[in-house]
Amino acid sequence: MRNIPTVLIVEDEPAIAELISVNLRHNGFTPIWAEDGTAAQRELDAVLPDVILLDWMLPGQSGLQLARRWRQDARSKGVPIIMLTARSDEPDKVAGLDAGADDYITKPFSTQEMLARIRAVLRRRAPEHSGESVSIGALMLDPTTHRVSYAGQPLKLGPTEFKLLHHLMRHAERVHSRAQLLDKVWGDHVYIEERTVDVHVKRLREALGEAAAMVETVRGAGYRLTTQGSSQK
Incomplete structure (x- = not known):
C-alpha cells in the first residue's frame, strides 16, 4: 500500500x-x-x-x-x-x-x-502476516502472498473475505458467533452490524466455489470451517 x-x-x-x-x-x-x-x-x-x-x-x-x-x-x-x-x-x-x-x-x-x-x-x-500458510483439506491459504487455492486451483477473494477465511481456517472446526467474528475480523470497527457477517459469509462461499460447503452455518450459534463439508454438495 x-x-x-x-x-x-x-x-x-x-x-x-x-x-x-x-x-x-x-x-x-x-x-x-x-x-x-x-x-x-x-x-x-x-x-x-x-x-x-x-x-x-x-x-x-x-x-x-x-x-x-x-x-x-x-x-x-x-x-x-x-x-x-x-x-x-x-x-x-x-x-x-x-x-x-x-x-x-x-x-x-x-x-x-x-x-x-x-x-x-x-x-x-492489508494481508495478514501472522504465521505461515494454512491448509485444511484441499483448501490452502498463504497470508504472505494473499493467495487462496482449492485442489490446486486459484480462487479470487475480496480483502474482507480473505481475512474472514484466514481466521476460520486458523480455528477450523470451532464455531464462531457473529459477534466473535466481528471482533476478530473487523476489530475495533464499532459501526459494523452483525447482519454484515452473513453477507460476507455468503460472498465467501460464492468465491470458494466447490469448497463452499466447508463453511458451515451452525443454527443459532454462528459459523465454522470444517473438512467434513468438503465432500458435500
Missing part, C-alpha cells in the same frame, strides 16, 4: 465532495473527486485508488450498478468500497452490501465516523 492512501470520492454534490476532500486531506489521505460513474471509471482506469467512497444516488448509473460492475472486474475487485447514502433501512443496507460494498455510511455522518470506516477497510485490505 502506498504511504499516502488515495480515496476516490464518487459524489455528484460538489459541496459534499469538497467537505469530504478537505477532511481527508487534513487526515493524511489524497482525495480524488468524480461526479458520476463515467468520470469515476476514467479515474479507475488511470490509477487504482486505495478506497472508493461511492454515493448511492448518482446521475446515470447508480452507486449499486457501479459497485456490481467494479466487483466483476478483476482489476478493481479488491478495492474496498464504502457506500454513502441517505437510505438507512436495513433492506437498503443489505442491498448495498450484496452489490459488493464493504461498508456503509448513512448521511449525515461525522468526519470521525468516516475516517474510522476508511481506516478499518484499509486494515482489512
Whole structure:
C-alpha cells in the first residue's frame, strides 16, 4: 500500500465532495473527486485508488450498478468500497452490501465516523502476516502472498473475505458467533452490524466455489470451517 492512501470520492454534490476532500486531506489521505460513474471509471482506469467512497444516488448509473460492475472486474475487485447514502433501512443496507460494498455510511455522518470506516477497510485490505500458510483439506491459504487455492486451483477473494477465511481456517472446526467474528475480523470497527457477517459469509462461499460447503452455518450459534463439508454438495 502506498504511504499516502488515495480515496476516490464518487459524489455528484460538489459541496459534499469538497467537505469530504478537505477532511481527508487534513487526515493524511489524497482525495480524488468524480461526479458520476463515467468520470469515476476514467479515474479507475488511470490509477487504482486505495478506497472508493461511492454515493448511492448518482446521475446515470447508480452507486449499486457501479459497485456490481467494479466487483466483476478483476482489476478493481479488491478495492474496498464504502457506500454513502441517505437510505438507512436495513433492506437498503443489505442491498448495498450484496452489490459488493464493504461498508456503509448513512448521511449525515461525522468526519470521525468516516475516517474510522476508511481506516478499518484499509486494515482489512492489508494481508495478514501472522504465521505461515494454512491448509485444511484441499483448501490452502498463504497470508504472505494473499493467495487462496482449492485442489490446486486459484480462487479470487475480496480483502474482507480473505481475512474472514484466514481466521476460520486458523480455528477450523470451532464455531464462531457473529459477534466473535466481528471482533476478530473487523476489530475495533464499532459501526459494523452483525447482519454484515452473513453477507460476507455468503460472498465467501460464492468465491470458494466447490469448497463452499466447508463453511458451515451452525443454527443459532454462528459459523465454522470444517473438512467434513468438503465432500458435500
